[in-house]
Ligand SMILES: [Zn+2]
């Protein structure tokens with residue numbers, strides 16, 4: 655069983671906002687120091703386990719960006735729920751330093767809860783490439799935060815005929831292929847990127863983030879009174895950093911999230927509207 659078959663049994667335990675773009679559904683919620691979780695149902699993957707909506711349980715592969723509690727604390731709950739619901743143990747990719755402590759935490763919770771917590775924890779490092787399927791791969795990049803932290807790009811890959819062979823009759827191409835000549839090359843499209851928590855350097859270090867069709871990023875601070883230099887030390891992005899880089903965002907959709915709890919939703923909307931009245935030609939979505 656991979657999904658809960660009877661949808662009327664889905665318990666609505668947490669806020670989830672969603673958006674569909676170009677055949678891709680982005681679901682999730684993120685506020686700094688509160689909780690962060692995202693899911694891409696079509697790719698059957700999720701990012702961060704700061705809390706876990708009951709409806710996300712059927713997704714069996716997760717990527718954790720870093721070990722701050724608002725991104726990881728629901729990992730035991732998620733693992734235990736899947737076992738209770740007789741689902742396969744999930745695969746969870748984590749920064750390597752987090753694996754051993756999480757294994758210990760799961761053992762301790764097993765003692766308290768008297769239930770096993772089966773899961774496949776896999777270490778990730780910047781530069782890794784994880785194959786989801788023949789069509790999709792995830793690449794990992796380092797971001798800049800106060801603990802080791804990573805961002806992710808989901809690529810769609812297709813094999814395309816080499817340009818020099820375009821126009822050649824099919825039987826000629828077949829003969830070349832049968833003779834062992836490579837007739838295609840792999841083409842990759844960045845469909846989705848998730849920055850996680852990061853100072854601007856983390857974004858700049860991964861150019862594919864600026865190219866991805868959909869980018870989910872943090873803009874934790876928006877008020878002029880919060881100075882961006884100070885914010886960079888905490889490993890976060892200010893609205894002013896976003897404005898400085900506006901020409902670089904080639905994304906079709908940019909989702910800004912992980913806003914500080916210092917701001918009301920109205921204040922965030924007002925401050926962004928003042929500095930960015932066109933909302934990046936309508937491409938910027940405030941995840942509130
Ligand atoms: Zn965070």
Ligand SMILES: [Zn+2]
Nearest residue numbers: 720722799851
């Ligand atoms: Zn963090």
